[in-house]
Amino acid sequence: MTTTERTELPTADDLRVQVRQAFESVGATVTLGPPGAHPAGVPASTPITGDVLFTIAEDSPEQVDTAIAEATQAFSIWRTTPAPVRGALVARLGELLVEHKAALAALVTIEAGKIVSEALGEVQEMIDICQFAVGLSRQLYGRTIASERPGHRLMETWHPLGVVGVITAFNFPVAVWAWNTAVALVCGDTVVWKPSELTPLTAIACQALIERAASDVGAPASVSRLVLGGRELGERLVDDPRVALLSATGSVRMGREVGPRVAARFGKVLLELGGNNAAVVTPSADLDLAVRAIVFSAAGTAGQRCTTLRRLIAHSSVADELVSRIVAAYRSLPIGVPGADGTLVGPLIHARAYRDMVGALDQARADGGEVFGGERNDMGDEAAYYVAPAVVRMPAQTAVVHNETFAPILYVLTYDSLDEAIALNNEVPQGLSSAIFTTDVREAERFLGADGSDCGIANVNIGTSGAEIGGAFGGEKQTGGGRESGSDAWKAYMRRATNTVNYSSELPLAQGVHFG
Ligand code: NAD
Numbered sequence: 285m286t287t288t289e290r291t292e293l294p295t296a297d298d299l300r301v302q303v304r305q306a307f308e309s310v311g312a313t314v315t316l317g318p319p320g321a322h323p324a325g326v327p328a329s330t331p332i333t334g335d336v337l338f339t340i341a342e343d344s345p346e347q348v349d350t351a352i353a354e355a356t357q358a359f360s361i362w363r364t365t366p367a368p369v370r371g372a373l374v375a376r377l378g379e380l381l382v383e384h385k386a387a388l389a390a391l392v393t394i395e396a397g398k399i400v401s402e403a404l405g406e407v408q409e410m411i412d413i414c415q416f417a418v419g420l421s422r423q424l425y426g427r428t429i430a431s432e433r434p435g436h437r438l439m440e441t442w443h444p445l446g447v448v449g450v451i452t453a454f455n456f457p458v459a460v461w462a463w464n465t466a467v468a469l470v471c472g473d474t475v476v477w478k479p480s481e482l483t484p485l486t487a488i489a490c491q492a493l494i495e496r497a498a499s500d501v502g503a504p505a506s507v508s509r510l511v512l513g514g515r516e517l518g519e520r521l522v523d524d525p526r527v528a529l530l531s532a533t534g535s536v537r538m539g540r541e542v543g544p545r546v547a548a549r550f551g552k553v554l555l556e557l558g559g560n561n562a563a564v565v566t567p568s569a570d571l572d573l574a575v576r577a578i579v580f581s582a583a584g585t586a587g588q589r590c591t592t593l594r595r596l597i598a599h600s601s602v603a604d605e606l607v608s609r610i611v612a613a614y615r616s617l618p619i620g621v622p623g624a625d626g627t628l629v630g631p632l633i634h635a636r637a638y639r640d641m642v643g644a645l646d647q648a649r650a651d652g653g654e655v656f657g658g659e660r661n662d663m664g665d666e667a668a669y670y671v672a673p674a675v676v677r678m679p680a681q682t683a684v685v686h687n688e689t690f691a692p693i694l695y696v697l698t699y700d701s702l703d704e705a706i707a708l709n710n711e712v713p714q715g716l717s718s719a720i721f722t723t724d725v726r727e728a729e730r731f732l733g734a735d736g737s738d739c740g741i742a743n744v745n746i747g748t749s750g751a752e753i754g755g756a757f758g759g760e761k762q763t764g765g766g767r768e769s770g771s772d773a774w775k776a777y778m779r780r781a782t783n784t785v786n787y788s789s790e791l792p793l794a795q796g797v798h799f800g
Contacts, residue, residue: 293621293663296335299394303328303337303485309387310380312492314340326484326512331397331631332621334667340484342513348476348520354506355447355474356526361504363444363472371421373507374466376497378414381407381462388458388489390623395483396457397630399622402585410462412753416770417466424471424774435788442778444472445552446528449521451542453534454633455588455690457483458490460533460556463753463768465494465508468529471777475508476527478518480534482633487512518542525549529777532556533590536688536714536762543764554776555764556757558688559716561739561748562595564705564731565602569721571609573745577721578606578694579613581747583673586629587692588637590763591717591741591749595685597705600698607677607696611656614673620663632669632691641671641691647684648676648695658693686712702727710738716759717741717748740767 316338325339385407392403426440448468452460465475479487491510511517521527522545530546533556546553581593598606622630632638645658658674673692685695699705718739720731728744740759756771767773
């Protein structure tokens with residue numbers, strides 16, 4: 285039912301040439317072996333054609349230990365380097381990102397399948413967080429608090445934590461590293477990064493840039509280290525007591541494994557996990573605006589954002605019109621090669637993502653759902669998974685709707701009272717992003733209030749995806765409770781000390797206690 289643009293797929297060799305050009309641009313020197321070159325190698329593949337483009341040597345567990353040891357050593361210098369001097373490193377990284385924006389974005393497109401505009405946007409997000417972190421490097425502050433004792437000063441100071449282990453997901457292969465690393469570095473921490481095994485090329489390119497930035501400003505070379513490989517390497521970071529904070533982004537399944545293990549060694553953990561985001565559309569909504577926002581949030585990035593809109597909670601008076609307008613918009617969405625001009629929806633990441641999508645749609649039908657779209661077009665390549673985004677009218681919020689299926693499926697539910705809409709919004713176990721479309725200030729304020737949306741992000745008249753870096757990013761419940769990026773998210777990367785200084789010659793005790 286949906287128009288798929290039949291832009292011709294590039295060949296794997298075309299893509300290999302683009303990768304080599306991007307590597308040359310950023311100065312990455314890691315050996316790119318042919319597919320299958322290293323027996324225990326990480327395959328660097330592309331969802332554009334489904335091909336393995338290169339094989340890269342995987343790091344051994346011993347190499348992870350070495351990376352942690354080197355980052356620990358660098359921390360001993362970095363933690364006492366003045367924060368504004370640390371900011372100079374992040375400023376240089378930001379300059380290099382500006383210079384190599386196109387090359388890095390090309391790798392994001394090849395590895396994650398993002399359309400050009402979204403890939404450039406992801407690199408822009410890295411630049412934005414660098415700018416934010418540079419400013420932050422002169423604003424790391426603690427409070428001075430009124431002491432109850434004469435001649436005493438009570439204050440809090442913030443100190444670097446140590447090594448931050450960063451584990452990232454495939455769908456934001458570079459931005460999430462930058463969110464963590466830019467802030468961690470100005471906070472005086474050092475970083476060991478384990479990227480998704482699906483996106484090693486973008487990670488190698490980022491590593492080349494941070495190493496160059498460190499060399500340019502004279503920072504220790506090991507302030508940020510990279511380890512390439514699968515979850516077993518991530519588990520080394522999880523279990524290593526030298527890793528003071530583990531910041532892990534990925535599925536709820538991953539967070540369920542990682543969270544208790546870090547807690548068992550009393551490490552700090554910052555979890556950014558799956559979402560199941562909803563938008564409420566009320567009778568007063570501007571439907572033109574709502575449809576545009578819904579289509580971007582639900583179909584953009586082929587439904588592969590943690591903040592993707594997965595549930596539309598439409599008032600019964602607008603549901604029919606809304607669904608027919610979304611279905612019409614979906615019909616005209618150009619789906620195809622993400623690097624081609626005009627494409628708005630690229631491929632799913634791999635076969636499993638497609639199988640999950642088919643399984644969810646089958647279940648939704650069995651639950652009484654009416655499905656529009658969702659067809660696959662392999663563009664003449666069996667290993668590539670291009671799909672039409674699907675809209676599913678559901679009679680109720682069944683178990684399949686409670687799950688995050690990482691594909692472009694938008695379930696539509698209807699409601700009659702705002703209480704009912706908010707209850708539907710909050711019923712799922714995840715709590716990342718949410719939105720309400722309304723021109724009624726009472727409805728908007730209710731949605732943002734204490735008895736409104738229970739998510740970490742609640743928006744009015746914009747979609748659920750596409751957050752700015754200035755705000756803290758993260759979600760509640762099974763989304764993990766972590767906050768990254770802007771606002772005061774930096775506090776997760778530092779330790780707080782409460783200091784009491786007695787500058788009198790008396791020794792009054794707190795709470796009026798007398799002792800001897
Ligand atoms: P995933 O959970 O399969 O993998 C994420 C990362 O965790 C990978 O680097 C993987 O190697 C590692 N990993 C997996 N199991 C591990 C374990 N037991 N110990 C240590 N490391 C482990 O996720 P994915 O498929 O790459 O990404 C999609 C998921 O990520 C979705 O659920 C999406 O919502 C979520 N996500 C969340 C955010 C957020 O900020 N909340 C951002 C992006 C993606």
